[in-house]
Amino acid sequence: METRPTGLREQKKQATREALRTAALRLALERGPDNVRVDDIAEAAGVSPRTYNNYFSSREQAIVAAITGEREARVAAAVAERPADVGLAEAVIEAVVDQYTDPGEPGRDALLLITARPALRDEFVDAAASIEHPLGDAIAQRLGDTDRNTARVLAASVAAAVRLALGQWLQTTVASSTPSGLVLPSGSLPDLLRTMLAPLAPALDAAERQAGRTAS
Template sequence: MATTAPTAPGRRDRKKQQTRAALTAAALRLVDERGRDHVTVEEIAEAADVSPRTFFNYFATKDDALIGGPLPDGPSIHDRLLAVPAGVPLVRALLEAMTPDIADIQAERDVWLLRLRVIKSNPSLLPILVARGECAEEETIAAVAARTGLPADSMFPQLAATTVGAAFRTSMMRWATADEGVELIDLVREAFDLLGSGLTEPSPAHDEVIPTEPSPAPTHEEVTR
């Protein structure tokens, strides 16, 4: 059956995306400069050149604007994972399913790096971030369970989702401090390859044997002593 290509967003949708991005950028910039407790919704709205009422059309709270709202409509990781051919190993299949989201994050590198810095500087945001992570993890558990045919409450889907989530977060933290030319997808791929290997301990980068200094020959006095 032929599939139709997704249509490009219309003018109204593009305007919404621009407004949402402007509010997020304003919130992150102001909180980065002043701290979370010293920025109001009204100030964020003014910086984005919209009304506070418009702000609440996009975000329920100031923290939602900082952390980011739900991902745009599109295939979920559940649908994407099931679309990967059955013969592909699970870790590699999960990487393929997550690649569109990784590409979106890379495309908004400056915003994401600022967001990571804001979160690090404002620990009060961590509970919200953890809650968002738990929602994403539940979705991944359901996707893995559907692909493997296992119950969602069994050990394997839960451990798989937790493990790949940790690998992704580690990659994000490394990306936040990496050089500008480093791509997030490369770091995620490296992390997932390690998972796929069963976390086999890699060989040292340089197996150099440091020569030891030979002991000096004993003197005549030492031998006859």
């Protein structure tokens, strides 16, 4: 019985976060992000600006959060759900590629919004860092918790590789804008992700082999 209030509080916090990020994206699409204030987002979500600041540090962060959703949790869950006979490197790389190239996310209008605004592009790329801690836990679980420091280093490396891939992809996209100024998605994000993550495969494989020897 004592754990129920904590669960309810967490649900309320999650609902507030969802309301804020949904309002942020909706207003940005309707008005343009430069015409959206933090106070506007808070009012649309039915909370105070002070409450807003408990969840997001800027309007760009809230807008990007609406676009990326709970991607960090989904990447970690996808790694954890891969069958045991799938190697760690394959599990991590495919989980990242799957979750970052979901056809339904972020959506064409939202993607155009990101690519057209440098501040949103930067926030979108920086958001890749959020996968580090959940992914580290998922890797540690697959390694049998034999060396959590190894898992943390591997997860940080994966997050850095994802950040590089997103940055390069968005640069290519902006460079391919039409003469009228319209910015269109360009290049293959799955290919870029796999290219950036490929150098990490030997380290992931080695950690898995070491964990197997330690367990035996």
